[in-house]
Amino acid sequence: MPLVAGVDSSTQSTKVLIVDTDSGEVVRQGAAPHPAGTEVDPAAWQEAFTIACADDLLTDVAAISVAGQQHGMVALDADGAVVRPAILWNDTRSAPDAHDLVAELGGPERWATLTGSVPVASFTVTKLRWLARVEPQNAQHVASVVLPHDWLTLGLTRGEPVTDRGDASGTGYWSPPAGSYDRSLLELALGRSDVALPRVLGPAEAAGETSWGAVVGPGTGDNAGAALGLAAASGDVVISIGTSGVVSAVADKPTADASGLVAGFADATGRFLPLACTLNATQVLDAVRTLLGVSWGEFDDLALSAPAGADGLVLLPYFAGERTPDLPTATGRLVGLRVGALTPATLARAAVEGVLCGLADGLDAIKDQSVPVDRVLFVGGGARSRAMHGLAPTVFGVPVDMPEPAEYVALGAARQAAWVLSGDDEPPTWGSRPSRRIEAPEIPAVRAAYAEARDDLVARLASNTDSP
Numbered sequence: 001m002p003l004v005a006g007v008d009s010s011t012q013s014t015k016v017l018i019v020d021t022d023s024g025e026v027v028r029q030g031a032a033p034h035p036a037g038t039e040v041d042p043a044a045w046q047e048a049f050t051i052a053c054a055d056d057l058l059t060d061v062a063a064i065s066v067a068g069q070q071h072g073m074v075a076l077d078a079d080g081a082v083v084r085p086a087i088l089w090n091d092t093r094s095a096p097d098a099h100d101l102v103a104e105l106g107g108p109e110r111w112a113t114l115t116g117s118v119p120v121a122s123f124t125v126t127k128l129r130w131l132a133r134v135e136p137q138n139a140q141h142v143a144s145v146v147l148p149h150d151w152l153t154l155g156l157t158r159g160e161p162v163t164d165r166g167d168a169s170g171t172g173y174w175s176p177p178a179g180s181y182d183r184s185l186l187e188l189a190l191g192r193s194d195v196a197l198p199r200v201l202g203p204a205e206a207a208g209e210t211s212w213g214a215v216v217g218p219g220t221g222d223n224a225g226a227a228l229g230l231a232a233a234s235g236d237v238v239i240s241i242g243t244s245g246v247v248s249a250v251a252d253k254p255t256a257d258a259s260g261l262v263a264g265f266a267d268a269t270g271r272f273l274p275l276a277c278t279l280n281a282t283q284v285l286d287a288v289r290t291l292l293g294v295s296w297g298e299f300d301d302l303a304l305s306a307p308a309g310a311d312g313l314v315l316l317p318y319f320a321g322e323r324t325p326d327l328p329t330a331t332g333r334l335v336g337l338r339v340g341a342l343t344p345a346t347l348a349r350a351a352v353e354g355v356l357c358g359l360a361d362g363l364d365a366i367k368d369q370s371v372p373v374d375r376v377l378f379v380g381g382g383a384r385s386r387a388m389h390g391l392a393p394t395v396f397g398v399p400v401d402m403p404e405p406a407e408y409v410a411l412g413a414a415r416q417a418a419w420v421l422s423g424d425d426e427p428p429t430w431g432s433r434p435s436r437r438i439e440a441p442e443i444p445a446v447r448a449a450y451a452e453a454r455d456d457l458v459a460r461l462a463s464n465t466d467s468p
Helices: 043-052 095-105 108-115 124-134 136-140 148-157 183-190 222-229 282-292 296-305 344-367 386-396 408-422 444-462
Strands: 003-009 013-020 026-033 061-068 074-076 144-146 162-164 199-201 236-241 245-249 263-266 272-278 314-316 333-335 375-379 400-403 435-438
Touching: 003 043, 003 148, 003 222, 003 408, 013 043, 013 408, 026 043, 043 148, 061 148, 061 222, 061 408, 074 148, 095 108, 095 124, 095 183, 124 136, 124 183, 144 148, 148 162, 222 236, 222 245, 222 263, 222 272, 222 408, 236 344, 236 386, 245 344, 272 344, 282 296, 282 344, 296 344, 296 386, 314 344, 314 444, 333 444, 344 386, 344 444, 375 386, 386 400, 386 435, 386 444
Parallel strands: 003 061, 162 199, 236 375, 375 400
Antiparallel strands: 003 013, 013 026, 074 144, 236 245, 245 272, 263 272, 314 333, 400 435
16 A cells, blocks of 8 residues: 655644555644744744654655645745745735735736736735835845745755646736746736746646655645545535635636635646635634633533624624735724623624634625535634534525544645556545535524624725724
């Protein structure tokens, strides 16, 4: 039974799964944390990978692939050294640069036509503009730009920088519809187009070999990795609850949303992955739980004990700014405060409903792109909360299927590694994983109250009558 390794290098940690290629069974695994923050020395990722692979974890592994956090800017000089700490996807300092880039190209419609997406602060292209504007000396030394998963793949192969279409589509200068880089957008951002960019590999194309002879797959971004790990098919929507909240759908055709709510990404199989992302998910729940001084179980009990609509409380969960809607400078807001309405139970319920409403906005945006939605898969650490999965159908208005808990990003990377190793036309099936369906009546009043508070905040920010 050949063994393959799948690596999930996320914002918070590195996880490595060793998987049997015949059955898809995880036979061993390792993990190590990453430093906190929105910028980090990429050497920390390599150190975490080394720690996670201790005790000969990679013994007898025939192939390996890396799925990593998307968008992060890793700028390298002519010697391949890191120019400055990598700026991560959740760093919003380039929000003004995103605004400027959209205007300079001629508006959001032009960006959507060229790249399938309208850049926000998460995108690599905006971070390059920030670098050119704020750190011109560093910008002058940039000889190549890679993404976090590219950097780790490069460390495994010691060859040329490569990437895949899934992760490349989050840069803002690679087009999923065209399947190529647009160097004019790179020049618009950095002021130069002579910077080397990773070669974009096909879904099952080998990136090279490790020093011990294992085949290295192209890798991908974390969301494409999760879809591959779940064996998501056309019509499937994956809603993932982690540091961020992600709504992504497997589609046969590319999308181009000029509103900017849906990013028209590619996936890791040759298809497409339209995606809406919120910056605030489990961190909001954890902040409220900590404020209340309760355990996760007690937090769930409180939220489930309160009435739908949290007795009029509405929490806009923009604790780290927001991406959907695009409000990078916004802060969280609690509205509907009345005598007797603010209790631990109603606050917990408002937090859960606020996070779910943000994700429901993303689901609606994907539907608006004529993407078929046949099934909703609810995954991620936050999805395991009894309050989150219990209330999700009441907010989304559809049943949700909960696959058994697993490290789906790392599992997707392992599935890709097995695919590259096999040379087959399609990835291995590995059978379907058990899931349970959760159904509950929709409660439209929850979405309506959230929308009223959200729209009021957007209007105030737009008119500068309310400071963020």
